[in-house]
Amino acid sequence: MEVHHHPHVEKKSFKEYLLEGLMIFLAVSMGFAAESLRESLVNKEREHIYMESFYKDLSNDQTDLPKLISNIVLQQIVPAKSLPRLFHNSTTNTKADSIYYSFRKLIRQQGLRGFVTDRTMEQIKNAGEMRLITNKEISDSLIDYYKDIVYTEYLQQSLLGYKAKLWDNLPLVLKSEDYSRSVDSLNSVYIAPEHSYLLNADPLNVNRLLIQVEEIGALSLSIKKSIEKLLRKNSRIKKLIEDHYHISNE
Numbered sequence: 001m002e003v004h005h006h007p008h009v010e011k012k013s014f015k016e017y018l019l020e021g022l023m024i025f026l027a028v029s030m031g032f033a034a035e036s037l038r039e040s041l042v043n044k045e046r047e048h049i050y051m052e053s054f055y056k057d058l059s060n061d062q063t064d065l066p067k068l069i070s071n072i073v074l075q076q077i078v079p080a081k082s083l084p085r086l087f088h089n090s091t092t093n094t095k096a097d098s099i100y101y102s103f104r105k106l107i108r109q110q111g112l113r114g115f116v117t118d119r120t121m122e123q124i125k126n127a128g129e130m131r132l133i134t135n136k137e138i139s140d141s142l143i144d145y146y147k148d149i150v151y152t153e154y155l156q157q158s159l160l161g162y163k164a165k166l167w168d169n170l171p172l173v174l175k176s177e178d179y180s181r182s183v184d185s186l187n188s189v190y191i192a193p194e195h196s197y198l199l200n201a202d203p204l205n206v207n208r209l210l211i212q213v214e215e216i217g218a219l220s221l222s223i224k225k226s227i228e229k230l231l232r233k234n235s236r237i238k239k240l241i242e243d244h245y246h247i248s249n250e
Contacts, residue, residue: 047132051245053120054142058238059249064115065227065234071110072224079106080217084210091201096174100182100196103170104189106216107163112153112227121146135244141237148233152226159219166212172205173198 079102086099121142124130133139170179178196183189241247 043132046129047134048245048247050120050124050129050132051138051241052247053123055238055241055247055249057117057120058234058241060117061115061234062231062238064117065231068110068112068115069224069227072220072227075105075108075110076220077217077224079103080213080220083213087206087210090198090206092198094197095195096178096198097191097196099198100174100178101189101191103166103174104179104182106213107167108189109156109160109163112149112156116149118146118149135240138237138240138244141233141240145230145233145237148226148230152223152230155219155223155226159216159223162212162216162219166209166216169205169208169212171199172202173200173209175199 083099083102083106086096086102090096090099124132130139130143133142175197178192181192181194181196
């Protein structure tokens with residue numbers, strides 16, 4: 001009967017096993033390190049792109065928000081201050097052109113969102129990548145800035161409520177035909193060539209209107225201050241971005 005002999009297999013030493021294990025460990029570790037480095041470089045690049053985009057948005061706000069402040073002053077604060085004086089000694093027989101003009105201005109309003117660029121904040125929030133902003137001071141400042149925008153928008157919504165109440169009471173004092181003549185074909189407010197007169201100069205009705213005008217003026221002033229605060233924060237954040245990321249308008 002034929003006898004089969006198994007080939008002799010030389011066993012590896014402990015040191016050889018240890019060396020192989022160490023080589024595998026190093027290969028895996030280097031793979032992880034390379035992937036981590038690649039991801040870190042990609043994140044750094046994305047962070048810089050986001051910062052450039054934020055910087056442009058903030059620059060747009062610096063240009064546009066002063067225009068809104070100017071509109072608030074001309075359309076709300078100035079008329080609110082003028083109307084008590086204009087109503088002084090006014091009767092149904094005295095010319096009320098400036099009163100109609102001031103109320104037309106006061107009723108109008110331009111929304112904050114038309115003067116704010118928040119595309120980058122919306123993009124980074126939707127992508128869940130706020131974590132990419134590694135500078136905590138800048139990250140926290142940006143979040144605070146856009147929270148203040150939401151708060152200012154809330155104030156504007158409250159202002160619309162006050163204006164709606166004023167609108168409801170205007171027919172107590174103003175004539176509809178004269179009121180309609182205080183805007184031109186382009187819907188711009190102006191003083192009509194034909195003189196306007198009050199429908200009613202009853203002190204109680206006038207007093208009601210002037211109280212509402214005062215509320216609108218006071219809240220408009222608060223909104224103006226809130227936007228001015230936004231601009232100060234805007235300048236500070238831009239300076240932080242310039243210093244940390246070496247980004248500028250140039």
